[in-house]
Amino acid sequence: MVVGSAINPNNVIYSAGKVELLFFGQLKERLKCSKLSLEIEQPLTISELKLRLVSQYPHWQPWLDERELLAALNQTMSSSDEIVKAGDELAFFPPVTGG
């Protein structure tokens, strides 16, 4: 949900607001968290958002740094350089094991 906006030095208007984070599988269990709303002031890459999470929850670092960890932005598999904006849904999870 958009709750405000900020203007950066390049005069691009970014909306501040919340990103809805979801965690699944073993990651969810390790973090002891299945979802979380994170306030962001401007768009961030997925890697930058992970750093934000680690600064807020330092004990999450080993799990969020896991090499095999996958991310889906708005329910589409995404690489770590993709941009997350307010209102987006971002999920982190380990490799899938269905079937």
Add this chain to the structure above:
Amino acid sequence: MSIHIQVQTDDFNVGDEHNTLCSNNKSDGAVVTFTGLVREFSSGDNVIALELEHYPGMTEQLLQSIAEQAQTRWQLARICIIHRVGYLALGEQIVFVGVTSRHRQAAFEGAQFIMDYLKNHATFWKKEHFKDSSNWVEFKQSDKQAMGRWES
């Protein structure tokens, strides 16, 4: 062409699903179905149950996309994919894939393609329960290799 996708906690009846694939279907000469079951597969301790969780919304979209990809590669008139989630005891059914086609080769290959892609891409996670402990299942490289054959 039709695609039926279902993620559910309830069990399914293979006979009913098979009948649905066949009913009022005069053009297809082949039906191939696959059913996956909970087995005591882990080394060491015997598995007594599996717990399956998924990413609601994304999973259904991915299964739909896998079925659509299969239909672009083979002439598959009807596709049904059912995947269960929740707590499943040893021997219970986990997954059903059924496809129909004019001829058997497309049906066999299509069903196998769907299972291989499902194992590699669909957002499900499995946890094995043993008598006194539990353990998240690790992704298997053999599943990745199985998918490789469709990438030529």
